[in-house]
Structure formats: structure tokens, C-alpha cells
Amino acid sequence: xxxxxxxxLPDDVKYTKDHEWAKQDSDTVTVGINDYAQDQLGxxxxxxxxxxxxxxxxxxxxxxxxxxxxVSEMYIPISGEIVQINEAxxxxxxxxxxxxxxxxxxxxxxxxxxxxxxxxxDKAAYLDMxxx
Amino acid sequence: MPERLNLSKRSAVFMDxxxxxxxxxxxxxxxxxxxxxxxxxxxxxIFFVEHPPVFTLGKRGGEENLVxxxxxxxxxxxxxxxxxxxxxxxxxxxxxxxxxxxxxxxKNKIGVKDFVHGLEEIMKLTAMDFNIDADRNQRNHGIWVxxxxxxxxxxxxxxxxxxxxxxxxxxxxxxxxxxxxxCGLTNVSMTSIEKxxxxxxxxxxxxxxxxxxxxxxxxxxxxxxSVFNYSIIRNNDYSKKTKKQQAVVA
Numbered sequence: 001x002x003x004x005x006x007x008x009l010p011d012d013v014k015y016t017k018d019h020e021w022a023k024q025d026s027d028t029v030t031v032g033i034n035d036y037a038q039d040q041l042g043x044x045x046x047x048x049x050x051x052x053x054x055x056x057x058x059x060x061x062x063x064x065x066x067x068x069x070x071v072s073e074m075y076i077p078i079s080g081e082i083v084q085i086n087e088a089x090x091x092x093x094x095x096x097x098x099x100x101x102x103x104x105x106x107x108x109x110x111x112x113x114x115x116x117x118x119x120x121x122d123k124a125a126y127l128d129m130x131x132x
Numbered sequence: 133m134p135e136r137l138n139l140s141k142r143s144a145v146f147m148d149x150x151x152x153x154x155x156x157x158x159x160x161x162x163x164x165x166x167x168x169x170x171x172x173x174x175x176x177x178i179f180f181v182e183h184p185p186v187f188t189l190g191k192r193g194g195e196e197n198l199v200x201x202x203x204x205x206x207x208x209x210x211x212x213x214x215x216x217x218x219x220x221x222x223x224x225x226x227x228x229x230x231x232x233x234x235x236x237x238x239k240n241k242i243g244v245k246d247f248v249h250g251l252e253e254i255m256k257l258t259a260m261d262f263n264i265d266a267d268r269n270q271r272n273h274g275i276w277v278x279x280x281x282x283x284x285x286x287x288x289x290x291x292x293x294x295x296x297x298x299x300x301x302x303x304x305x306x307x308x309x310x311x312x313x314x315c316g317l318t319n320v321s322m323t324s325i326e327k328x329x330x331x332x333x334x335x336x337x338x339x340x341x342x343x344x345x346x347x348x349x350x351x352x353x354x355x356x357x358s359v360f361n362y363s364i365i366r367n368n369d370y371s372k373k374t375k376k377q378q379a380v381v382a
Contacts, residue, residue, distance in 0.1 A: 001243045001245070001246065018292070039243070040243030040244055040245060040246070041243075041244045042243075042244060042248070046192060061290075064191070066192065066218050067245070068218075068245050068248045068249075068273060069218040069219045069248055069273045069285045070218045070247075070248055070286075070287045070288070071190075071191045071216060071217060071218045071287070072244060072288075072289040073289065073291070075291075
């Protein structure tokens with residue numbers, strides 16, 4: 001596993017305690033799993049995605065990733081409706097390992113209340129949690 | 133006073149569930165998992181169990197790797213259960229040692245990749261206890277002896293807590309594995325500790341069923357403890373009946 005100091009943790013996204021990231025772009029929020037998560041999961045072989053139109057409350061399971069014989073659930077950082085899923089992951093789940101903040105994004109959500117993002121951690125708080 | 137205090141912060145309770153149906157053992161796992169998620173149970177748990185004959189499918193399925201008909205299985209009185217673990221179709225039956233660690237990987241800072249690797253290591257070390265040269269194989273996860281598979285891994289993780297686990301063939305009837313492509317792989321043969329002992333003509337005697345499984349259980353506890361740096365508390369066995377008696381009842 002990577003050392004904490006070697007993790008790629010951008011400043012312009014928010015983090016959850018379950019190692020997802022969320023970033024607001026105009027009226028949607030893009031969600032994925034972060035560098036810590038993809039590193040400790042190992043080679044991802046399948047991403048189970050929700051369907052466009054599905055609605056979730058903050059903290060709900062919205063999908064899963066399978067790596068090295070392990071299925072790990074993912075939890076949505078914000079309540080809202082799925083407006084887009086990253087269909088490229090169906091044929092290329094390894095994008096989550098290779099580019100977790102860009103080509104490996106997982107869902108885009110139309111949030112019910114964007115202020116929920118304020119409950120998430122910034123990079124410094126997330127690093128404190130990892131070190132804690 | 134003990135000579136050395138155990139300073140390991142990681143600890144788990146180990147419990148032998150005896151011979152128990154897959155679904156009932158899964159219920160125990162799920163109850164423990166939920167108790168850990170809602171924090172009413174703090175300690176990690178490790179369940180050791182044998183199942184009556186059953187096939188299980190991974191979250192993404194695997195029934196396409198069943199090479200006999202459903203009717204054939206019905207006639208043999210062997211069910212198929214859909215699960216949410218990783219991996220593909222597999223078989224469980226008496227004589228196979230199954231271990232389900234319900235472990236807080238997040239709190240203990242154990243990565244998923246490292247956890248799966250460690251579960252494989254436990255099976256490798258257990259085989260080595262019987263002078264069997266077992267190792268990983270590029271074909272697939274799990275533990276292999278030459279080109280035959282002796283142990284498999286498949287887990288799930290919710291809120292950072294693991295469930296499902298590993299299965300290692302000690303002295304089971306291996307025939308039901310020929311009714312599937314195990315783990316979705318074609319042309320894979322399965323082996324067991326008993327079969328390898330016979331092939332190598334070494335001196336271990338597995339003819340006493342209960343004793344053999346007791347030795348495997350002790351090996352799993354010892355190797356889990358060393359591989360993951362856990363102190364392990366042995367709980368009273370779930371059932372006082374011997375496995376032989378239970379197998380007859382089942």
C-alpha cells in the first residue's frame with residue numbers, strides 16, 4: 001500500500017470517511033473513489049453502477065467495486081438523483097485504478113441540497129482521519 | 133506473570149460453528165456484521181465452519197460455470213445459493229474448512245488487497261504444516277499445489293468490515309467440484325490436504341476426521357494470529373456434538 005504522503009489527494013474535491021470523493025461542477029456533483037481506496041483495493045475487475053434516474057439519500061450504498069476476489073460497497077456522499085454514470089467502466093474498470101479523479105469517475109448526481117457537501121472533509125481533515 | 137505481554141491492539145474472538153448449513157452461517161455473519169456497523173459489537177469475530185454440500189455463486193454469478201443440470205443437483209440434493217461475495221461459483225461440503233473473518237479492516241488499517249493476500253497466506257502456511265508445497269498461481273487467486281487448487285478466497289466489504297472468507301479442502305469428497313468450472317476456470321482440478329498426503333506418501337494420518345479438522349482449526353488460529361498480528365480468544369464451540377455425529381444427522 002502507498003504511504004500516506006504518497007497519496008494523490010487533490011485540493012479541489014471533498015472526501016468521505018469511506019474514501020469516496022465528490023466535486024461540484026455547476027449543477028451536478030461528480031463522485032468517485034479516491035487514491036487511497038483504489039490503492040488498497042488492488043486491481044479493480046468490475047464496477048457495479050446504479051442506473052440513471054435512481055435516487056439515493058446521503059450514505060446509501062449506490063454500487064460496488066470488485067477487486068482481487070473482494071466486493072466492496074460504495075456509499076453516496078450526497079442525496080440526489082443519478083444523472084449520469086461512467087459507462088466506460090463497464091469495459092474498462094481499470095480506469096478507476098489508473099485515473100480515479102478523471103477518467104475513472106463513477107457517477108454524476110443532481111443533488112437535492114448541495115450544502116450537504118459542507119459535511120464532507122477537505123484534504124487536511126481527510127489526511128488527519130487517515131493518520132488517526 | 134507472563135514473560136512477555138501481548139501488545140497487539142488487534143484482537144478477535146474465534147468460534148467453531150461446527151457443521152452448519154450455508155444459509156444459517158451466513159445469517160450469523162450478517163448479524164455480526166450489522167452489530168459491528170452499528171457499533172453494538174466492538175471485537176472482530178472469526179467463524180470456523182463446515183457446510184453440508186452446497187454450491188455458491190459470486191455477486192456476479194457463475195451459474196454458467198455449472199456443467200451439470202439443475203435437475204442433476206436436485207437429484208443429488210445439493211442446492212445453489214446466490215451470494216454477494218467476490219469471485220465465481222464454488223462448492224462447499226463436509227471435510228472442507230471454511231473461515232469467515234468479520235474484521236474491521238478500516239479501523240485496523242488493513243487494505244483489501246493485503247487482507248486477501250493474508251487469507252491466502254494462512255492457507256499456504258497451513259498446507260506447509262503438512263509438508264505440502266502450496267503457493268499462489270498466476271491463473272487465479274487462492275492457493276494451489278502445482279496446477280491443482282486447494283484453497284479459495286471470496287470476500288465482501290461493507291463500511292470497511294469484511295465478511296465471507298476462505299475455504300480450504302482438507303478431506304472432502306472432491307467429485308462435486310467436477311460438476312462446475314471452479315471459480316469460472318476451465319480445466320482446473322481440485323486437490324485436498326488428504327489427497328496430497330497420499331500422493332507424497334508422507335506420514336500424516338487424516339483418518340480420524342475430528343482430529344484432522346481440529347488440527348486445521350488450530351493451524352488457522354495460529355496463522356491468522358501471526359499473519360495479521362492478532363491476539364485471538366477462543367470461544368466455546370457452538371456445538372458439542374462431534375462433526376461425525378452431525379454429518380450423520382445431516
